[in-house]
Amino acid sequence: xxxxxxxxxxxxxxxxxxxxxxxxxxxxxxxxxxxxxxxxxxxxxxxxxxxxxxxxxxxxxxxxxxxxxxxxxxxxxxxxxxxxxxxxxxxxxxxxxxxxxxxxxxxxxxxxxxxxxxxxxxxxxxxxxxxxxxxxxxxxxxxxxxxxxxxxxxxxxxxxxxxxxxxxxxxxxxxxxxxxxxxxxxxxxxxxxxxxxxxxxxxxxxxxxxxxxxxxxxxxxxxxxxxxxxxxxxxxxxxxxxxxxxxxxxxxxxxxxxxxxxxxxxxxxxxxxxxxxxxxxxxxxxxxxxxxxxxxxxxxxxxxxxxxxxxxxxxxxxxxxxxxxxxxxxxxxxxxxxxxxxxxxxxxxxxxxxxxxxxxxxxxxxxxxxxxxxxxxxxxxxxxxxxxxxxxxxxxxxxxxxxxxxxxxxxxxxxxxxxxxxxxxxxxxxxxxxxxxxxxxxxxxxxxxxxxxxxxxxxxxxxxxxxxxxxxxxxxxxxxxxxxxxxxxxxxxxxxxxxxxxxxxxxxxxxxxxxxxxxxxxxxxxxxxxxxxxxxxxxxxxxxxxxxxxxxxxxxxxxxxxxxxxxxxxxxxxxxxxxxxxxxxxxxxxxxxxxxxxxxxxxxxxxxxxxxxxxxxxxxxxxxxxxxxxxxxxxxxxxxxxxxxxxxxxxxxxxxxxxxxxxxxxxx
Numbered sequence: 184x185x186x187x188x189x190x191x192x193x194x195x196x197x198x199x200x201x202x203x204x205x206x207x208x209x210x211x212x213x214x215x216x217x218x219x220x221x222x223x224x225x226x227x228x229x230x231x232x233x234x235x236x237x238x239x240x241x242x243x244x245x246x247x248x249x250x251x252x253x254x255x256x257x258x259x260x261x262x263x264x265x266x267x268x269x270x271x272x273x274x275x276x277x278x279x280x281x282x283x284x285x286x287x288x289x290x291x292x293x294x295x296x297x298x299x300x301x302x303x304x305x306x307x308x309x310x311x312x313x314x315x316x317x318x319x320x321x322x323x324x325x326x327x328x329x330x331x332x333x334x335x336x337x338x339x340x341x342x343x344x345x346x347x348x349x350x351x352x353x354x355x356x357x358x359x360x361x362x363x364x365x366x367x368x369x370x371x372x373x374x375x376x377x378x379x380x381x382x383x384x385x386x387x388x389x390x391x392x393x394x395x396x397x398x399x400x401x402x403x404x405x406x407x408x409x410x411x412x413x414x415x416x417x418x419x420x421x422x423x424x425x426x427x428x429x430x431x432x433x434x435x436x437x438x439x440x441x442x443x444x445x446x447x448x449x450x451x452x453x454x455x456x457x458x459x460x461x462x463x464x465x466x467x468x469x470x471x472x473x474x475x476x477x478x479x480x481x482x483x484x485x486x487x488x489x490x491x492x493x494x495x496x497x498x499x500x501x502x503x504x505x506x507x508x509x510x511x512x513x514x515x516x517x518x519x520x521x522x523x524x525x526x527x528x529x530x531x532x533x534x535x536x537x538x539x540x541x542x543x544x545x546x547x548x549x550x551x552x553x554x555x556x557x558x559x560x561x562x563x564x565x566x567x568x569x570x571x572x573x574x575x576x577x578x579x580x581x582x583x584x585x586x587x588x589x590x591x592x593x594x595x596x597x598x599x600x601x602x603x604x605x606x607x608x609x610x611x612x613x614x615x616x617x618x619x620x621x622x623x624x625x626x627x628x629x630x631x632x633x634x635x636x637x638x639x640x641x642x643x644x645x646x647x648x649x650x651x652x653x654x655x656x657x658x659x660x661x662x663x664x665x666x667x668x669x670x671x672x673x674x675x676x677x678x679x680x681x682x683x684x685x686x687x688x689x690x691x692x693x694x695x696x697x698x699x700x701x702x703x704x705x706x707x708x709x710x711x712x713x714x715x716x717x718x719x720x721x722x723x724x725x726x727x728x729x730x731x732x733x734x735x736x737x738x739x740x741x742x743x744x745x746x747x748x749x750x751x752x753x754x755x756x757x758x759x760x761x762x763x764x765x766x767x768x769x770x771x772x773x774x775x776x777x778x779x780x781x782x783x784x785x786x787x788x789x790x791x792x793x794x795x796x797x798x799x800x801x802x803x804x805x806x807x808x809x810x811x812x813x814x815x816x817x818x819x820x821x822x823x824x825x826x827x828x829x830x831x832x833x834x835x836x837x838x839x840x841x842x843x844x845x846x847x848x849x850x851x
Contacts, residue, residue: 184317188521201462204456233484251529256287273298276335282628284638288331305341312349319347346376357464360434551611575624616847642735651756697778740830774830
């Protein structure tokens with residue numbers, strides 16, 4: 184499809200004006216998970232606010248300005264880690280994986296169970312659309328390279344959808360922004376997401392609701408009933424809110440923004456994306472005529488070098504980059520009547536492209552588990568290239584096995600071809616320290632000299648003591664010997680129903696004490712041998728069975744069912760020898776579904792006694808002191824009913840901060 188430059192640049196300007204202004208409209212209310220009834224006031228948009236929705240796209244712009252469309256997902260992730268100082272949610276996870284050498288697409292999926300379907304990547308779609316006007320296939324392809332750095336699954340599908348829709352809108356397919364025009368646009372856009380994606384269902388479901396209800400609050404109720412999530416930034420509910428606001432906004436960008444805002448949740452993002460789509464449909468000239476949005480300035484929260492802070496200048500830079508890409512032959516876009524400009528040279532592709540695949544997508548290893556990796560080397564030149572390479576392994580790791588069909592590490596690669604080799608890597612000394620961060624260096628020689636790295640993630644080693652439980656009322660040999668059978672242990676009931684309750688609770692449930700410590704630190708680390716044991720009753724303590732065993736966690740979060748098949752309420756102790764490279768004061772985040780106590784070197788760092796719903800950051804602790812060398816970490820965890828989920832993360836700040844990856848663990 185051919186796109187007229189004058190119309191195209193007006194729509195790109197409108198897109199980023201809508202992104203900036205309407206994003207500012209929603210920014211102060213992000214996280215309100217209830218419908219609101221706010222009325223628009225001009226002062227709500229009189230001062231632009233920074234927004235990661237725009238921040239990261241400016242970083243992506245600078246990557247493409249240097250590399251053209253030959254950029255990789257790793258290039259985007261590298262730019263984020265070098266130029267962005269904040270790390271909320273999934274951003275912290277991808278930064279942690281990057282630091283550990285775990286690159287896309289694994290950086291978006293590994294250790295990211297809570298945020299994997301977050302809203303962080305669908306909000307970055309505009310740059311790919313504006314570089315691909317009228318070419319939704321290209322826009323979605325580029326968006327896919329972006330999404331995998333910090334997400335997987337439906338979040339990426341959401342970015343594909345928005346990129347395709349915006350690409351089509353930039354060539355006039357949004358009509359006037361009416362319900363029917365937008366529905367046709369959305370219907371075309373869902374053709375560019377995977378066939379079985381829930382995104383398709385969400386678009387059609389939301390559109391059907393909007394046909395039935397003119398009040399977005401009624402639509403919101405149905406959206407949350409189907410897609411609601413406790414995290415205000417979870418993607419699917421916010422995606423549907425954005426679609427609903429656009430469909431019910433009648434082509435009015437302020438009304439559309441206020442509809443998105445008053446639905447709550449991730450309001451800066453829902454408003455910004457809706458504003459961007461409608462801005463691309465309306466164009467900058469009409470927005471300026473209606474609202475005087477000619478000289479809007481954006482505010483950056485990342486390190487970037489642009490020629491000004493003008494949204495119009497930014498949009499023009501993006502439009503001219505799209506022209507340069509189309510003229511370079513890298514882009515399948517035809518932009519007619521564009522102004523002449525000098526030929527732009529993009530960085531040449533590296534002669535050898537290096538890749539890593541982890542078997543089953545799992546980059547982790549431990550004392551009883553090795554990790555299988557497939558390394559690939561692609562020759563991008565027009566001549567045959569001979570390479571030889573060697574793997575420089577980190578501390579306490581070793582090559583356990585390699586592809587036996589290949590006799591050496593040297594081979595000749597024909598132009599455009601790829602050579603691959605499979606390695607099995609694991610621990611060298613099982614009694615030594617297993618580090619979380621393990622960077623493997625790949626040193627390439629021969630016709631090409633290059634150095635590559637990749638990472639493997641070490642499991643965390645724990646000693647598990649438990650599960651421990653009791654009965655209500657408590658029983659042991661001494662109590663039972665006081666009478667025939669056990670009926671005498673029940674308290675006097677006031678009613679027959681209460682008596683039945685007491686008996687059925689005794690038969691059908693377990694008791695757990697969320698406060699009383701059952702074991703001493705000395706017992707947990709020194710005196711309890713592995714295997715099945717029975718704790719002897721002491722003063723005020725009832726005998727109960729438990730097991731001492733070694734377990735490992737591959738990600739930050741874990742569930743009781745990862746360790747045993749025992750069903751019912753119980754207490755477990757997870758004890759760990761954590762090895763620190765130096766004396767440090769750190770922050771800690773615990774995710775939890777129930778009560779816990781958290782000890783470091785015998786000191787109680789914190790505790791909770793209530794039940795909650797798991798997220799990765801239920802509880803925060805500051806001033807946690809670790810000493811150089813060995814530290815004793817203990818988690819006393821309680822499962823109240825069904826399965827229990829917990830996580831432990833050490834970070835460099837109290838919130839939205841980088842995680843530590845410098846620690847190791849070892850067997851007790």
